[in-house]
Amino acid sequence: MKYIEIENIACLPGRKLEEEDTFSFHCHPGLACFNRCCRNLNLFLYPYDVIRLKNRLGITSGQFIDRYSDAVLRPSNFFPEVLLHMAENEGQTCPFLSESGCSVYADRPDTCRLFPVEQGIFYDAQTMKTRMISFFKPPDFCLGLHEKTIWTPKTWIQGQDAEEYHKMTLQWADLKERFQSDPWGKSGAEGPGAKMAFMAIYNIDEFREFVFKSSFLKRYKVASETLKKIRHNDVEILKFGFEWVKFYLWGIKSGYLRLR
Known part of the structure; x- marks a missing residue:
């Protein structure tokens, strides 16, 4: 592509x-x-x-x-x-x-x-x-x-x-x-933010654990229906990851989640 x-x-x-x-x-x-x-x-x-x-x-x-x-x-x-x-x-x-x-x-x-x-x-x-x-x-x-x-x-x-x-x-x-322009700032394309984004986009099993087993849900409000979908459905957690990355890096509002 x-x-x-x-x-x-x-x-x-x-x-x-x-x-x-x-x-x-x-x-x-x-x-x-x-x-x-x-x-x-x-x-x-x-x-x-x-x-x-x-x-x-x-x-x-x-x-x-x-x-x-x-x-x-x-x-x-x-x-x-x-x-x-x-x-x-x-x-x-x-x-x-x-x-x-x-x-x-x-x-x-x-x-x-x-x-x-x-x-x-x-x-x-x-x-x-x-x-x-x-x-x-x-x-x-x-x-x-x-x-x-x-x-x-x-x-x-x-x-x-x-x-x-x-x-x-x-x-x-x-x-x-x-990603045609640099979203990372001083941390660079191999910094912690970049690793988080890569996890959400490519390593969805680890991202799912991050969502459900870290403080993620204390920081973000996610609809209960969305949580049901992403808990077991790989395509849904991938779509959720796309939305989270856009929100996390560029502040683009999403129907999937918002800050608490």
Whole structure:
């Protein structure tokens, strides 16, 4: 997921897909290139990806982050990118790649789910909203693009069961856009405030413990109905985390919580 300046769209690689544009693609084990795209990747993980994968593996979000991810704070960025840690083998394969294909296929990350379509985000000044732009960008070795199955961007998202991913990625993009400027002040992007924000966004199991077992609820008034939802529902605690970070860092009012 990249933020795109409107004047740069024409210069980006791949074919920009409008809403009704079509493309051909079908990946299956009969292709000579099958699984070749699952190697040596800079594969970005979004917060909802972590929920799906950690639940699939039966581990906590903290365990998943420690075992399977790398957090990279790039120069001039104010929030780390989270990438999937490739296996330490000769091919630097995805850690979930098996001989028969993806071992977590039903819960694969958003980026894998949409491949070979890539998405970027830009702010539409006319509508004053953030929206997705799609590009058809298969690698040169991909043979799936010669198959006869036809898709539009919408049917591709539906066909890959990506609607929930799409919705959650947009919510994350709306929050992440705020990190284009420095919210940390003197404490910096690796200070205690930054660690708290990272916990709320990516380490939701630890954030849930923080909400219910620290002095959090003495500081913040949270509706009882919201507390019921976030106690056991991972998507709800993630949404709550997004709202808390916006309130905590920028003072943006939320229907989820307020100071006591």
